[in-house]
Amino acid sequence: MCGRYTLLADEIEILNEFGIEREIDSYQPSYNIAPGQDVLAVIHDGKEKRAGYLRWGLVPSWAEDEKIGYKMINARSETAHQKPSFKNLMARKRCLIVADSFYEWRREGKTKQPKRIQVAGRKLFAFAGLWDKWVHNEKELFTCTILTREANDFMQDIHHRMPIILPRDKEDEWVTSGKMPPDEVHQFLQTVQPEELTAYDVDTYVNAAKNNDAACIKPIA
Template sequence: MCGRFTLTTDRDDLIETFQLSFFPDEYDVSYNIAPTQPILAAVQGRDGRRAGFLSWGLVPFWVKDRKRWKPLINARSETISEKRSFRHLLLRRRCVIFADSFYEWKNEGKKKIPHRIMMKDGRPFAFAGLWDRNENSDGKLTTCTILTTKANETMQTIHERMPVILYELDQIDTWLNVEKYSFDEAKTVIGQLPDERTKLYEVSTIVNSPKNNRKECILPV
C-alpha cells in the first residue's frame, strides 16, 4: 500500500515537467503527506492538464454518511474494475497525484523501519489515481485514491505492494484523457516501476508521525 509520500519539487519544475495548464497558488512542498490531507493532483481539462487539490481518501458520490465511511486511500489496480460501484470512475474520473518519493515500513522483528522510495534520478512522478465528488448537507467533498500494484524487485525487500507510478508524459496522457482513451486502453500504462529506475534507503522514525513535516524526514540514516 501507499500511506505516506512526499512532494518537495518546486512549482516551476512541476509545471514544466508535467506541462500543466493551471497550477494552484496555495502549493507548498511537503516532506510527510498523510491520508485526509489535501494533495496535489491533476485531471485533464479542455485546456490541458489542470492541477489542484484533492482530499486523500476516496469518498464516492453514493456515500450518504461520511462519518461511517472509511476513506479509501488505496485501491488495488488488479481488481478495481471488478467492483461495479467504481467502474464509472475508471471511465470518467481518472486522475494523477504528484510525488517525488513515498515511504514504506519494513518489518524487522517487533520493529517497523521506515524507508524512502524514489526514482534513481530524483525526478518527480505521478501516481495513477481515481477521484470523485460527494455532496450532502455538509457540503461538497472532492477526494481521491491511489492505485497500487505488485511490488517490483527493489520494493519486495520491504513490502509486497507499491503504488502505480507513471513517469512518462505519454503514460500520464493516456491515463488522464478519458475522452480519448477508454479504460481498456488506459490500463495498459498500469504496471510496475522498472526496477532499474528505483532506489530506496532507510530514514528516521520521525516520519512515523504526520505532525513531523520537515526536511529531516527524507534524510538517510
C-alpha cells in the first residue's frame, strides 16, 4: 500500500538525479501528496527521459468513467502482469514516480500512528509506476498507479504491503527498455531488492490531505 508521500527536493536536484535535460513545467514541492493529485513522474518518449505530471489514480484507456482512478492508486506487482487493467501497461507504459519519503499508518490498538519512511542514505528515489492516457468526450487525462509488493522485514511491523522502490541502477532499465512481454517485466520486478529504510513517527496532522506544510514531517517523541 502507498497512499501518501512527499517530494521536497528542488527542481535542479531532481533533474540531476534522474538525468533529465528539460525543465519541469510548474514544479511544486509537496509535504503531503495524495491520490487524485498530479504527481511528478519520469517517462521515456523513445528518444529521451522527460519529467512531467500525471494524475495519481489510474484511469485505463478503456474505462467508461474516470472515477475508477480512485480505486487504482496502487497495483499489486505479483498479479499486474495478468490483469487486464495493467497487463499492457506493464509491457509498454512504465514510469518512475519521484519521491523522497512516503507515509504509512501503523495500527496501535484502536488508533493508527502515521510514520514517515525514507530510504537510508538516499534523498531522492522513484517508485515503480504504470501510466495510461484516457480520452472520453474530448476530455483527456494522463494518469498513473504505484506498484506494490509484500512488505519486507522492516515494513512488516508497520504494514503488510509496501511500494516498490527501484534501486538507482534499475531506474533507467525500468523506463528505457522499450516494449517487453508482461511476464518479463514481472520477472524483472522479482529481482528488485527492497532498499534499506528508516522511519519515524509524525503527527496525525498529516492524515488530512489539505494539510501541506512542514508540520507534516515534524518528528514527534
